[in-house]
Amino acid sequence: MENQWLSRAKRLQAIASTGLHFCKDEFDRERYQEVADIAQAMLANLANVPIIRIKGLVSDFAKGYATPKVDVRGALIEDGKILLVQEKSDGLWTLPGGFADIGRSASENVIKETREEAGLTVSATHLYSIRHKAKQPYDPDARDFYKLFFLCERRGETAPQAGLETSEVGFFPPDKLPALSRGRVVESDIHAAFDFSYGRQQFATFD
Incomplete structure (x- = not known):
């Protein structure tokens, strides 16, 4: 679960974003x-990064009512192993996924x-989990997310291969996961994907 001051700073940023979009009074805009x-200075201090980095993370700032972003992830399990991809950006492994694009369903x-x-x-x-990133043990983030996890099935016989944002693709057993x-x-x-796939979990979990 994220630091309470990070949560408060993100909430202040969201209030300011929504207020700047809807307010008409010049003095309210200044406030x-x-x-x-x-809020952005607090986030920059907490993350130990320049403020310009914080401003760049929220592309829709003051462009409407502030809401969480949506991140989607797919879990493909075959022969007791799960598909993971290695991100070029940090060299670490994850379930395939990313920001949900407008115009497509989850x-x-x-x-x-x-x-x-x-x-x-x-x-x-199947949708097997919906998680609020801030309430789970993910790395801290200045943005707020809902994370949607889907169980997937392969279609066709194509062999896995890395894409533009990934360097490797592989299947791993749950007790031998990479970094x-x-x-x-x-x-x-x-582990929740395996539980759902094997019938140990019957319904999607949420927080």
Whole structure:
């Protein structure tokens, strides 16, 4: 679970973003901008990065009502092993996935991401978990996320291959996982996929 000051700073940033979008009064805009500046400075201090990095993370700042972003991940299990991809950005491993694109459903995004990152055509068969990133043991993030995890099945006989954002693709047993990209996925996300696949979990979990 993330630091309480990180949660508060993100909440202040969201309030300022929504306020700047909807307010009409010039003085209110100045007040919301000051709240935004304070929140972004807090986030920069907490993350130990320049403020410009924080501002760049929120591309839709002050462009509507502030809501969490959506991250989708696909779990493909075959012969007791799960498909993982190695990210070029950090050299660590994760379930295929990423930001959900506008215009596609959540399952369509999972199919797209798995094809792009692992070279495989899959279908999304079950939603097995919805997690609020801030309340789970992921690496801290200045952005707020809902993470949707889908169980998938392979379609066709194409062999896995890395994509533009990945360097390797492989299948791993749950007791021999590689080093994970913990901003994207943690061990419990992978174990939950096995539990759902083997019938030990009957319904999607959520927080």
